[in-house]
Amino acid sequence: MSDSDNRAKLVELGQSPYAIYEYFVEKGWTDGLPIIPPTEDLIVDMLRYTDRERDEVIADIPPNGGAATVEKIAINAVMAGCRPEYLPVIIAAIEAVVVPEYNLYGRQTTTHPGAHLVIVHGPIRNELDINCRQNVFGQGWRANATIGRAVRLIMTNIGGGIPGITDMATHGHPGKYSYCIGEDEEGSPWPAFHADRGFDASTSAVTVYCAESPHNVNDLVSKTPQRYLGSAASTMSHLGANGPYRGLMESEQMLVITAESAQWLHGHDWDKDDVQGFLYDNAQNRVGDLRDRGGWGHMPMPDFVDMENDDDLSPIVPLPENILIVVAGGHGRHMQAVLSSSYTMSITKPIALKDGTPIQSVQDFLK
């Protein structure tokens, strides 16, 4: 698709960085933080890292249906502080969020605190220096900080997700500024997340998952996988979460564990599907504890749950494979429950040339 009417307009501003920032704030084009002015030379420099036309529309972003052209994606990426070579990751993320199962319209406008977590897989993590380990959800890595921020700016500036007007999040969360991690594939004893979804491990890919803020699970003491993951199951199924009341819906919930923990579990002969199965079986609640609170009655419970029996148990997702396991983080026993609203499914897309061929390196775009 292309639409020359979608071309961005050139605005002449002065040389003062502060005045330019004020102008962008006044226009509602920032997340509140300063931006890099998207000058023509910076945009052209970034566009070297795509083989698509400048005015090609990658997606229409709800709620206002704004056309996310390659140019406008690049503009927002420049504003976010991205290096030019991050552009292919952001384009793949935008292709992913508009897949219908992701339910972007609902996620952009809901009261629920969901942010677009971008998880980067494959060799591109190392090429772009995307943090997969210590402080993985935190500050300090340019690639993580600016890729996640670029996606948010696109949601606001192109999609029209304006806080308090169309973005009706009751509280939101800090990940709505930026939310991007890499998977620690080198540290993990298990197949990479995107490999589980049918991609070659050597393919670089992006997963988007609309999620609440990470909720820490700190278990320093447990000596068995059952005890350790039991702590995670408890956090994933807390009574204020969405999952316990929406176990019938096609939905997912995520646990992020470190390579250390994954290796320890693997040493006990636990594979990823064992972890998923255990969490599915144990992240469950008594009907009597769910009754008349939280999201009770908004959605039907699974058919196999006896709603009249207070002691019957209800799961947080329909199937064990709907428990997503991602290996990331540094040293220590902490885990992160990264929960969703249940009204969304994660989507994985390869980072590819326009013809669909997965790239080997971002340098492929310069050939």
Added chain:
Amino acid sequence: MTFERSQIPTSTIITEAFATYGHKLTELQSMEKLPIIVLPHPIAARPEDEVRAFAQAASEDVINALLHAS
């Protein structure tokens, strides 16, 4: 809005805290004429008899929205 576009009679009911949001979305979708019935806010934790009273008061508008295309 999707239902209305599909010619399924629809009555859109929101609370006043979401009125700006509702009108903005109809504007973005070029459906400014879609009737939006606005109830007081908040509503979730009110006693049932109060909620029923709100519903009763809005019933005529709901019927009109269902019977007349926007």
